[in-house]
Amino acid sequence: MRHFLSGIALAAVIATGAVAPALAQNLFAPAVYVNQSVVTGYEVDQRMRFMQVIGAPEAGIEAAREALIDDRLRIQAAAEIGIEITPEGLQEGMEEFAARAGLDAAGFIAQLERAGVEDGVFRDFIEAGTVWREVVRARLLPRTQISDAEVDQELQRAIETPIIDRVLLSELIIPAPPGQEAQALQLAERIAGSRPNEAQFAEAARAYSATPSAEAGGRLELLALDNLPPSLRPIIASLQPGQVSPPLPVEGAVVLFFLRDVQGTLRPGAREQVLDYLTLRLASVQDAAALAATVRGCDDLYLQAGPEAAAQVQRQTAGQGAIPQGIAARLASLDADEAGVVPAGAGADLVMLCSRQPALAAQAEVPVTALPEDGVEAAVPQQPEAGGVPTREAVRNELFNRKINTAAEGLLADLRADAIIRRP
Structure with a gap:
């Protein structure tokens, strides 16, 4: 479900009722066998x-067949470990999905039925996705x-x-006069699908x-991202240079964008670092x-220095600009847990880097052994309201979702490899 258009675009597609013609004949014959399950031609058409x-983004016969194969495998995997969807869970999933188009489940089903899609297709789609999440x-x-x-x-x-605050786009706007919306959408899908x-x-x-x-191949001049309509910004921001947007139905047309390049600026303070380090005279x-x-x-420094010298070890966390120049220069060449020497009059300072991190990433509670009087809290700058960075928890959640999605794709690939999939 992660490839679908935004709610606004989805609602626009539904409003047109634009769908391809049905398969002509033999719809109820088996189209593919998935282990002991049968997928009919009618199911593929629906x-x-x-x-x-x-x-x-891909909505042809072959894509529909492959999607149904995956759903059969998902449901079979759920059944093997005793997972079933409850009526309440099914309804909740339907409501959640329909809300993306600004509708409730009943309204969404009514729109589907006007486009020739039975409500059971929507229910089966939600069921497969819901039980798969449980798997x-x-x-x-x-x-x-x-x-x-x-x-x-x-x-x-x-x-x-x-x-990213500036983009280089090319546009392709296909006219869609009344009665020709389906043809315009199909043309846009073919162009986008060809990558x-x-x-x-x-x-x-x-x-x-x-x-x-x-006349210029759709090329537009450099645009500020903020100048684009709010509903379009996340769509363009999600593209990588060289990618085409999904077809975007608007009144009287279907629009495609090609992202040629992007330009951006670093966050304020992105190059600043906070260093956790030790010194011993x-x-x-x-x-x-x-x-x-x-x-x-x-x-290890506390152990190697011995009890008497260990009491003299100073551990500090400070921004680069707050560290004495000689020590800062030596720390610049060190990796974590690496030591160096800085001459200091008749003696010398042993300097050891414990960690370095971007100043913007530093948290108010730095996980080091420094005591409060070492000034840890004061060393960490306040994040700017504009151009701030995500919290560690948000980053952890994003990484988790990314890793779990990759693992889920791998699991589905394994199920496919182990399944008996054949066509009549």
């Missing part, structure tokens, strides 16, 4: 109609874990990724687009160098 109504929860959830290191890496990636490159999209724009930009450079050569980590 699923194809349903997929076209909801704006699925995934039972079989994959206990094995899916997200480490703190994964969160740190993803958070740093998010901070260092520019915020055109920039040159191919430009050729299609010259051939089919009804706007002045068609020793009598000479030689003493500091000898200890640096033996110590294996920040916690």
Whole structure:
């Protein structure tokens, strides 16, 4: 369900009632066998109609057949471990899905029936998705874990990724006069489904687009993302350069966009770092160098230094600008749990880096052994309201969803590999 259009676009598709013609004959003959289950040609036709109504990116006969095979496997996997959907669960799932089009379940079913889709198709679709979530929860959830290191890496990636605020688009606007909406939508689906490159999209724009930009292959000048309609921004923001948007039905037309390139700016403070580090003043450079050569980590320093010297170890967490220049310069070349030496008059400072993280990712409670008087809290800058970054919990949830979805796709692939799937 993750490939469907936004609620606004979905509602527009439903409003047109645009679906492909039904398969001509022999609809109730078996179309494919999935283990002991049969999928009929009628079911394939109905699923194809349903997929076209909801704006699925691929909604032909073959895509409908493959979707039904997957649903049979999902339901069979649920039955094997005793998972069944309750009437309340089915109704809740139907209401949730219908709400994406701004409707309740009854209204959504009425729209489907006007487009020639039986209500049982919608119910079966929701049932397969609901029981599959329970299968995934039972079989994959206990094995899916997200480490703190994964969160740190993803958070740093998010901070260092520019915020997209300008886009280079090409447009293709296919006229859809009254009575010709279905043909326009089918043409748009064929173009988008072919996954055109920039040159191919430009050729299609010259051939089919009804706007002045068609002469330039649909190419538009650099646009600020904020200048686009609010309903369109998330659709464009979800694309990668070189991708085509799903067909977007609007009044009198169907629109496609091709994302040529993006431009962005770094968040304020994205390059700033907060360092957790140790220092220990020793009598000479030689003493500091000898200890640096033996110590294996920040916690190990207290042991290697001995009880008397360990009491003199200073652990601090500070932004780069607040660290003395000589120490900051030495820390710049160190990895975590690596030590160096900074001469200090007649003696020397042993300097050890415990961790470094983007300042924007630093939390108010830093997990280090520093005491409150070490100034940990003061070292962490406040996140700016604009251009802020997601919380660690939000990042963890996103990583979990990504990992569980990948695992679910793998599980479904395994079910396919083990199944007996044949066509008459």
